Amino acid sequence: MLITMTLNGKKVADDVAADTLLIDFVRNHGCLSVKRGCETANCGLCTVFMDEKPVLSCSVLAARASGHTITTLEGLQGEAAEFGAFIADQGAEQCGFCNPGFMMNAIALFREKQDPTDEEIKEYLAGNLCRCSGYEGQLRGIRAYLDWKKQREEDAQ
Amino acid sequence: MKVVNQPLRKKDAMQLVTGQPVYVDDVTPRDCLCVKLLRSPHANAIVKSINKTAAMKVPGMEAIFTWEDVDQDGRRYTQAGQTYPEASPYDRLVIDRHVRFVGDVVAILAGADEKCVDKAMKLVKVEYEVLEPVLDFHTAKDNPVLVHPEDNWESLAPVGADNRRNLCAHDECGNGDIDAVLADCDVVIDRVYHTQACQQAMMETFRTYCEIDTYGRLHIISSTQIVFHTRRIVANALHIPKSKVRVTKPRIGGGFGAKQTAVSAVYPAFVTWMTKKPSKIIFSRVESQIASSPRHEMEMHVRLGANKDGIVRGIDLHTLSNTGAYGEHGPTTVGLSGHKSIPLYGKAEAFRFTSDVVYTNHMSAGAYRGYGATQGLFAVESAVNELANILGMDPFKIREMNITHEGEIMPAYYGQLNTSCALDRCLARVHDMIDWDNKYPCRDMGNGKIRAVGMGMAMQGSGITSMDVGSATLKVNDEGFYTLLIGAADMGTGCDTTLAQIAAEVLECPLDNITTLSADTDWSPYDSGSYASSTIYVTGKATEKCALELRGKICALGAKLLGCDKEQVSFDGREVRVEEGENAGKTISLSDIATASMNGNSIELQATVTHSSEISPPPYMVGAAEIEVDTETGEVTLLDYAAAVDCGTPINPNLTRVQAEGGIAQGIGMTLTESVTYDDRGYPMENSLFQYKIPARVDIGKIRVEFENSYEGEGPFGAKSIGEVVINTPLPAISDAIRNAVGKRFYELPITPEKIAMAALEKK
Numbered sequence: 001m002l003i004t005m006t007l008n009g010k011k012v013a014d015d016v017a018a019d020t021l022l023i024d025f026v027r028n029h030g031c032l033s034v035k036r037g038c039e040t041a042n043c044g045l046c047t048v049f050m051d052e053k054p055v056l057s058c059s060v061l062a063a064r065a066s067g068h069t070i071t072t073l074e075g076l077q078g079e080a081a082e083f084g085a086f087i088a089d090q091g092a093e094q095c096g097f098c099n100p101g102f103m104m105n106a107i108a109l110f111r112e113k114q115d116p117t118d119e120e121i122k123e124y125l126a127g128n129l130c131r132c133s134g135y136e137g138q139l140r141g142i143r144a145y146l147d148w149k150k151q152r153e154e155d156a157q
Numbered sequence: 158m159k160v161v162n163q164p165l166r167k168k169d170a171m172q173l174v175t176g177q178p179v180y181v182d183d184v185t186p187r188d189c190l191c192v193k194l195l196r197s198p199h200a201n202a203i204v205k206s207i208n209k210t211a212a213m214k215v216p217g218m219e220a221i222f223t224w225e226d227v228d229q230d231g232r233r234y235t236q237a238g239q240t241y242p243e244a245s246p247y248d249r250l251v252i253d254r255h256v257r258f259v260g261d262v263v264a265i266l267a268g269a270d271e272k273c274v275d276k277a278m279k280l281v282k283v284e285y286e287v288l289e290p291v292l293d294f295h296t297a298k299d300n301p302v303l304v305h306p307e308d309n310w311e312s313l314a315p316v317g318a319d320n321r322r323n324l325c326a327h328d329e330c331g332n333g334d335i336d337a338v339l340a341d342c343d344v345v346i347d348r349v350y351h352t353q354a355c356q357q358a359m360m361e362t363f364r365t366y367c368e369i370d371t372y373g374r375l376h377i378i379s380s381t382q383i384v385f386h387t388r389r390i391v392a393n394a395l396h397i398p399k400s401k402v403r404v405t406k407p408r409i410g411g412g413f414g415a416k417q418t419a420v421s422a423v424y425p426a427f428v429t430w431m432t433k434k435p436s437k438i439i440f441s442r443v444e445s446q447i448a449s450s451p452r453h454e455m456e457m458h459v460r461l462g463a464n465k466d467g468i469v470r471g472i473d474l475h476t477l478s479n480t481g482a483y484g485e486h487g488p489t490t491v492g493l494s495g496h497k498s499i500p501l502y503g504k505a506e507a508f509r510f511t512s513d514v515v516y517t518n519h520m521s522a523g524a525y526r527g528y529g530a531t532q533g534l535f536a537v538e539s540a541v542n543e544l545a546n547i548l549g550m551d552p553f554k555i556r557e558m559n560i561t562h563e564g565e566i567m568p569a570y571y572g573q574l575n576t577s578c579a580l581d582r583c584l585a586r587v588h589d590m591i592d593w594d595n596k597y598p599c600r601d602m603g604n605g606k607i608r609a610v611g612m613g614m615a616m617q618g619s620g621i622t623s624m625d626v627g628s629a630t631l632k633v634n635d636e637g638f639y640t641l642l643i644g645a646a647d648m649g650t651g652c653d654t655t656l657a658q659i660a661a662e663v664l665e666c667p668l669d670n671i672t673t674l675s676a677d678t679d680w681s682p683y684d685s686g687s688y689a690s691s692t693i694y695v696t697g698k699a700t701e702k703c704a705l706e707l708r709g710k711i712c713a714l715g716a717k718l719l720g721c722d723k724e725q726v727s728f729d730g731r732e733v734r735v736e737e738g739e740n741a742g743k744t745i746s747l748s749d750i751a752t753a754s755m756n757g758n759s760i761e762l763q764a765t766v767t768h769s770s771e772i773s774p775p776p777y778m779v780g781a782a783e784i785e786v787d788t789e790t791g792e793v794t795l796l797d798y799a800a801a802v803d804c805g806t807p808i809n810p811n812l813t814r815v816q817a818e819g820g821i822a823q824g825i826g827m828t829l830t831e832s833v834t835y836d837d838r839g840y841p842m843e844n845s846l847f848q849y850k851i852p853a854r855v856d857i858g859k860i861r862v863e864f865e866n867s868y869e870g871e872g873p874f875g876a877k878s879i880g881e882v883v884i885n886t887p888l889p890a891i892s893d894a895i896r897n898a899v900g901k902r903f904y905e906l907p908i909t910p911e912k913i914a915m916a917a918l919e920k921k
Contacts, residue, residue, distance in 0.1 A: 095649025
């Protein structure tokens with residue numbers, strides 16, 4: 001079946017099998033940041049934005065995304081680098097395999113909530129598993145990033 | 158120190174956080190053969206017949222290999238990544254007619270894409286002669302049903318293996334007269350502890366790509382911790398010369414020991430060698446759960462004797478370990494259950510440690526962070542906590558009275574000297590961090606909630622004594638930047654960076670002046686691989702020595718260019734300076750030396766150093782947990798986990814901290830939720846991350862880690878290992894906290910809400 005979508009700002013059209021999953025579609029279109037960790041919608045690694053909302057691309061048919069706007073970390077390199085630097089400064093990226101899904105959902109969190117509490121951060125990102133870091137370094141990185149952003153805004157005023 | 162002990166960013170960090178394509182499936186072609194494995198539905202069976210005619214008719218199918226394509230009388234091999242003489246028995250064939258666990262390989266299918274292979278998989282017709290399986294590891298030894306009845310089973314090392322008894326290994330050792338000592342003790346804790354199999358559950362499942370390279374050799378690109386061992390394993394499995402095999406690792410999406418076994422490599426290797434076409438296997442999460450290399454299930458019988466004053470006088474430990482259908486890491490993991498738990502108690506007059514490792518029809522176990530020490534420490538530390546309860550002593554106090562100290566000989570640790578140890582300081586630190594005196598043992602919060610604390614200690618090793626080999630090659634390039642070549646595997650641990658930090662410290666240059674490359678069997682200097690907590694201590698020392706040697710060569714060439722002897726010059730990382738003689742004060746920059754090295758030069762600006770250590774200095778750790786138990790539901794909420802680690806000098810404090818936090822989180826999972834279990838047919842029950850519950854960020858409370866550094870003279874800049882010791886303390890600490898909350902001690906992990914709720918009910 002023919003599907004079309006806007007993938008990281010570019011129109012993409014392709015003929016796909018009806019059972020093609022969005023994760024495989026975007027990987028086949030060069031978005032290799034998107035990772036598969038479980039196949040059962042548990043790990044959060046495959047998180048992408050569909051019309052600005054985070055979805056698990058392993059659980060969305062490519063056909064369902066037809067006509068929609070899909071964003072992967074390839075399309076958010078500026079934000080990824082800006083926030084990611086704070087994760088890097090904790091050494092919390094570790095093996096890195098869960099990073100793209102984590103970054104996507106964290107970026108969604110930052111867009112949704114200006115000043116989240118630790119509990120809100122943990123709840124929002126509960127579906128993003130990481131086996132390396134024990135999560136504390138990620139939390140420190142998020143806090144440091146939010147503090148930096150706040151400071152930057154205060155400085156601008 | 159300017160670079161070592163600094164919290165520097167990992168060299169690959171920004172690539173990883175921005176999601177660059179650096180892993181096996183990202184860097185290898187997509188248009189290659191898709192390899193999948195038809196797996197046995199039976200725990201023990203003989204393949205009577207297998208018909209692949211219909212399956213091969215599926216368009217796109219390239220090949221289906223079965224036991225008929227593998228010499229059943231050929232030499233067997235092991236998938237364990239270990240140094241010669243390999244302790245793990247040679248008990249595998251690539252495809253064996255006799256399948257030994259649910260998930261064992263019946264056929265290898267290769268086709269143009271996943272779809273056609275999936276379709277063909279359903280069309281392969283297999284007739285099995287189903288045999289009775291051995292599913293209870295208590296009954297495995299001398300069971301009439303043999304997991305490995307075949308004649309070509311082979312044990313290469315003297316580990317007490319006997320396939321006619323379902324024995325993968327047996328060992329006995331000791332010091333002093335343990336029976337006499339225990340008979341003379343005021344109190345003997347006599348308990349049996351059971352730890353379950355657990356999955357490493359790294360986020361990137363097992364995966365390997367293979368192709369035939371320019372020279373007709375088999376090039377394997379695999380997510381592995383052990384490139385050199387994988388070369389040997391694949392050559393052994395395929396019965397081809399090792400010279401025909403090259404193994405490369407790109408970035409690895411986590412390992413934790415899982416990838417110290419060549420779980421996935423041999424199958425696409427077989428396909429590519431037979432078809433000469435590129436192929437790739439990506440294990441599904443189901444496969445990574447049911448046919449992989451989890452922690453060995455162990456049962457530990459501890460008899461721990463003490464006097465009323467709290468002095469531990471003797472420890473007698475018998476460990477029964479379940480290696481599953483194949484012996485990967487079976488003979489070696491079990492040893493750590495005793496050798497890395499008993500030595501913590503430095504006052505003991507005697508010890509005995511005996512062990513049996515048995516075959517069963519479960520999936521093969523393997524290496525998982527902690528490697529037997531985790532299991533043994535749960536048993537011994539829990540026994541000491543129980544001793545403290547019985548004697549009415551504080552668990553911290555009883556440790557303070559008993560622990561090993563720097564400068565003491567450790568009889569149960571191969572008689573080695575305790576060369577560096579801050580365990581006493583770790584105890585004091587954690588005692589304060591958790592506010593022990595105000596919280597021990599418990600506080601009733603009302604509403605059926607009880608808060609309680611518990612603690613435990615741990616040790617590990619730093620590499621395998623006189624066995625592990627680490628190497629480093631350093632060279633000077635244009636303008637004086639360096640290349641560091643290693644065979645160790647950065648699996649997220651950061652050793653590409655930490656080893657470069659060591660080199661940069663010696664070469665007095667910024668970290669960015671060093672590029673690290675790893676790992677490839679064709680161009681990396683030999684390294685056993687990244688396991689056994691060896692990388693920083695063994696390969697790190699090789700790197701330090703290598704950098705020192707390279708400094709000498711830079712000075713030699715610099716001196717020649719300056720017209721003096723190399724003994725007359727110094728090097729400060731930027732320039733070589735003449736310190737004495739007629740040219741004193743003259744300098745030449747590293748950049749100019751590097752340029753000169755490429756013109757009419759015969760002094761190589763390159764060095765390779767190999768290192769092995771005759772000791773394995775233990776890192777130490779103390780952890781304490783504060784939990785809240787809901788006595789109605791049995792739910793345990795972890796509130797706080799405080800830990801202090803002695804890993805010698807932390808080479809990169811950020812990375813050592815995250816190692817510790819990550820290890821603690823895995824230990825929490827093992828204590829409370831994670832378990833690999835089987836039904837009565839031998840079918841694994843937890844085949845997804847739904848059923849196999851690893852901690853999410855809402856499950857771990859707060860993890861706090863501090864460091865109490867000793868200085869290890871044999872390690873690079875005083876460093877010892879960090880990677881494994883950190884997983885061990887949550888098991889005894891959390892289980893003791895649960896005991897302090899509900900009054901019942903659990904001897905079997907994981908301690909689920911059901912068990913706690915039932916215990917609370919019984920108490921009522």
